[in-house]
Structure formats: C-alpha cells, structure tokens
Amino acid sequence: MDFNRTDDTISAIATPIGEGGIGIIKISGADASTIANRLFRLRKPARRLKSHQLYHGWIVDPDSREVVDEVLLSYMASPHTYTREDVVEINCHSGFMVLSQILELVLQSGARLADPGEFTRRAFLNGRIDLSQAEAVLEVIHSKSQQSLKLAGRQLRGDFRDRILAWRGQLLQLQTEIEAFIDFSDDLDEDVSEPSFSLHSLEEELINPLKETLKSHESGRILREGFTLVLVGKPNVGKSSLLNVLLGKNRAIVTHLPGTTRDVIEDSFLLSGILVKILDTAGIRLKPDTIESIGIERTVASVAEADAVLWLIDQSRLLSDEDDRVFQTISGRRYIIVLNKSDLSAVVSAEEVKRRYDSTAPVLQLSVFDQAQIDKLRDYLTDAFLKYPLEMNGSALIPNLRHKACFEQALGSLLRARELVAEGSYNELISLEFHSARKSLDLVLGLEADEDLLDSIFLNFCIGK
Numbered sequence: 001m002d003f004n005r006t007d008d009t010i011s012a013i014a015t016p017i018g019e020g021g022i023g024i025i026k027i028s029g030a031d032a033s034t035i036a037n038r039l040f041r042l043r044k045p046a047r048r049l050k051s052h053q054l055y056h057g058w059i060v061d062p063d064s065r066e067v068v069d070e071v072l073l074s075y076m077a078s079p080h081t082y083t084r085e086d087v088v089e090i091n092c093h094s095g096f097m098v099l100s101q102i103l104e105l106v107l108q109s110g111a112r113l114a115d116p117g118e119f120t121r122r123a124f125l126n127g128r129i130d131l132s133q134a135e136a137v138l139e140v141i142h143s144k145s146q147q148s149l150k151l152a153g154r155q156l157r158g159d160f161r162d163r164i165l166a167w168r169g170q171l172l173q174l175q176t177e178i179e180a181f182i183d184f185s186d187d188l189d190e191d192v193s194e195p196s197f198s199l200h201s202l203e204e205e206l207i208n209p210l211k212e213t214l215k216s217h218e219s220g221r222i223l224r225e226g227f228t229l230v231l232v233g234k235p236n237v238g239k240s241s242l243l244n245v246l247l248g249k250n251r252a253i254v255t256h257l258p259g260t261t262r263d264v265i266e267d268s269f270l271l272s273g274i275l276v277k278i279l280d281t282a283g284i285r286l287k288p289d290t291i292e293s294i295g296i297e298r299t300v301a302s303v304a305e306a307d308a309v310l311w312l313i314d315q316s317r318l319l320s321d322e323d324d325r326v327f328q329t330i331s332g333r334r335y336i337i338v339l340n341k342s343d344l345s346a347v348v349s350a351e352e353v354k355r356r357y358d359s360t361a362p363v364l365q366l367s368v369f370d371q372a373q374i375d376k377l378r379d380y381l382t383d384a385f386l387k388y389p390l391e392m393n394g395s396a397l398i399p400n401l402r403h404k405a406c407f408e409q410a411l412g413s414l415l416r417a418r419e420l421v422a423e424g425s426y427n428e429l430i431s432l433e434f435h436s437a438r439k440s441l442d443l444v445l446g447l448e449a450d451e452d453l454l455d456s457i458f459l460n461f462c463i464g465k
C-alpha cells in the first residue's frame with residue numbers, strides 16, 4: 001500500500017451496507033467540496049457551502065439530471081476535521097442500491113475509493129492523532145464490553161500518548177545532559193567528573209514505571225478481548241445447566257442422560273462490564289465412544305487456552321476414576337472446584353476432594369437452581385479474576401501486544417544504561433542506550449513507523465474508517 005498517496009481525494013461508504021434509516025458516504029481531500037457542488041442541489045440556493053453546517057437537498061446525476069436521493073450534506077473545511085483535510089459527508093437513505101449509486105457518482109466526479117482504514121491513516125499522517133490513538137479507533141469499533149470501550153476511550157483521548165511523551169521528554173533530558181557533558185567536559189570544573197543525573201532518578205522516573213506498565217498488559221488483554229472460563233467435569237455433573245444459568249438463556253441441551261454435550265459450546269456474557277467467554281465442554285469419562293473422544297480432545301485443548309477453569313463435581317455422587325482423569329486434565333491450570341447439586345444429599349465433602357487431589361484450589365458449593373448461590377459465584381469470579389483488571393482500567397497505562405514489545409525494548413535499553421552508569425562506563429555508550437529507549441517509545445506513537453507496520457495496523461480497519 002502506498003502511504004505517500006495523500007494528495008488525492010478519497011471516498012467510501014462509512015456505514016454498514018444494508019436496509020436501514022441512514023447511510024453515510026464520506027469524502028476527504030482537496031476536491032471534496034468541488035465534488036459536493038457538482039452532485040448536490042440545495043433546497044434553498046446558497047452562494048457556497050459554509051463549513052460545519054448541515055444542508056438539506058438532493059443528490060442529482062449531473063449527466064441525466066435525475067434525482068438519486070434526498071439527503072443531508074455537511075461540509076467541513078480543513079484543518080478542523082477528522083483527517084485535517086476538507087471533508088464532506090452525505091447522509092442518505094440506507095440501502096445497497098442508493099449507497100452504491102451515490103458512491104459511483106462521487107468516484108466518477110474525481111474521487112477514488114478509499115483503502116481500508118485510509119481516513120484514519122490520513123488523520124495519523126496529518127498529525128491529528130498518533131498511532132496509539134489510531135489503534136484505539138479500531139478498538140472502539142470492536143469493543144464488546146463497557147470496560148473494553150472505556151479502555152479504548154482513554155487511549156483515544158490521549159491519556160496513553162501524554163504519559164509516553166512525558167517519559168520521552170525525561171529521556172531526552174537525560175541524553176541532553178550526557179551529550180552536553182561529553183561535548184563540554186573540558187570547560188567544566190575539575191571536581192565535576194560525571195553528569196548530574198542519578199541512578200535513583202533513573203529507577204524511579206523511568207525503569208519502575210515501565211515495569212509497572214508491563215505488568216498491566218495481562219489486565220489489558222482481559223479488558224480488550226475478554227476472560228475465558230471453561231467448564232469441565234465428568235458427564236452429568238451440571239456443566240450445561242450452569243452454562244445456561246450464567247448466560248441467562250437455554251444455550252445447551254440439558255437431560256438426565258450422560259454425554260449430552262459432545263462438542264465445545266461457546267458463548268459469552270458480561271460480568272462487571274467485562275466480556276466473559278464461557279465454554280461448556282464434553283464430559284470426560286474413561287470409555288467414551290468415537291464422537292465423545294473427539295469432544296474430549298477438544299475439551300483438553302480448551303482447558304489449555306483458558307484463563308480459568310471451573311471443575312464441577314456432583315457432590316451427590318461418590319468420586320470416581322473419571323474425576324481423577326478430570327483432575328489430570330486440569331492439573332497445572334488455574335481452577336476452582338465447584339461442588340454442584342447442593343440441593344441433594346451430599347456424599348462428597350470439600351475436605352475429601354482436597355485430600356484426594358492434594359489440592360489448594362478454592363472450593364465452592366452451590367445448586368444451579370439457587371439464584372442466590374449463582375450470584376455469589378458471580379461475585380467470587382469478579383473478585384478472584386476481574387478485580388485487578390477493573391482497578392487497572394481506572395488509572396494505569398495498559399499496553400496492547402505491540403506496545404508491550406516496544407516497552408520491553410525500551411526497558412531493556414534502560415537496564416543496560418543503568419548497568420553502564422553503575423560501572424562508570426563511557427558516557428557515549430550510556431547516551432546510545434537512552435537514544436535506543438527513546439526510539440522504542442517513538443514506535444508506540446508512530447514517530448518511527450515504517451510502511452509495513454502501518455500496513456499491518458490499518459488493513460484491519462474497514463473501508464470507510
């Protein structure tokens with residue numbers, strides 16, 4: 001993709017294709033107003049379109065003079081627009097034919113079809129937003145929970161950028177002090193042998209904040225992508241019933257017969273504003289049939305990818321070799337033991353389960369038919385797994401995977417700089433590490449971004465954004 005192709009005018013449909021009330025076609029570039037004047041007929045004639053006002057009229061085919069649709073049109077003059085270019089938005093009726101016909105007229109009048117993400121890319125290239133904010137636009141679009149939207153909103157506002165710019169400024173100051181010392185050391189007093197900054201300030205102002213930021217990455221992943229919870233157990237312990245109760249709908253078939261669920265069933269619900277992806281798995285038993293064996297294999301794969309596992313045990317039935325096999329499957333994973341069917345006479349206790357499996361995992365007792373106990377399970381899941389991400393989303397700088405890699409590079413450079421300072425090494429080498437750390441932070445904001453990186457980010461956008 002040619003990222004230098006920014007002097008032409010682009011256009012695209014900015015709303016989903018389909019029947020609906022409103023569809024929007026966006027035009028950005030130097031010829032936006034010229035194209036609008038060619039196609040748009042005002043209800044009340046005016047000498048020219050004024051910026052940031054909404055006009056009522058019609059889109060007319062300039063060749064046939066036929067009216068295509070009644071529309072509202074807005075013209076926004078640069079630089080006070082999303083792309084910092086002249087922008088026109090045509091609000092028409094939504095439908096495949098009307099949107100396609102208006103877009104075709106716009107393209108015939110001098111615009112070209114925008115590439116995926118090109119409007120946001122131009123906003124970045126024209127300095128309206130940095131690269132982290134451009135990524136936040138995509139996260140806003142893809143948000144599936146209140147907390148992921150909140151995180152994206154903070155990043156889009158510039159909270160992320162401001163913190164990184166502060167670190168970058170500190171690094172630049174440190175590098176400037178060292179460079180000045182190197183260049184003018186002959187003019188300094190004899191008792192001045194080192195630059196004035198201290199290891200303590202390097203630790204407190206840069207190294208420790210970066211370490212804390214990297215710790216928050218896992219919380220950011222949960223906020224952005226959701227928390228994966230897998231239900232496991234031998235057949236007929238109540239996994240599907242618990243799935244249905246947590247989802248608030250009958251997603252899985254529930255019968256008294258063992259082995260009803262033979263494949264992994266996945267759905268999601270919101271818990272404290274965070275998306276929880278929940279998977280109901282095939283019951284694990286010792287002698288499954290062919291189909292069940294495939295289901296059990298998928299159960300094992302799901303457990304390996306889970307953030308947490310709920311191991312359901314029917315407390316009204318004695319523990320068996322099948323429970324032992326379940327334990328072997330989840331051993332080493334983060335799990336909670338749920339003694340289900342507390343409404344029936346218990347023959348298995350929490351102490352017996354812990355003793356048999358030498359387990360330190362928490363044990364909860366409940367009945368899927370008792371809503372109060374289900375609410376307690378929800379509260380426990382929130383406190384055990386989601387409390388820290390929720391706290392982080394209120395204050396911390398939370399990197400995505402790309403940001404994490406950049407921060408790790410910056411931290412590595414700073415740690416090497418600290419070692420060089422402690423060893424009394426050459427100031428030129430220390431300066432190089434500060435420079436390297438600053439360049440790593442520049443990558444987060446897109447100050448040092450190549451076309452391959454930009455391609456990989458903006459190609460994930462839809463056409464029209």
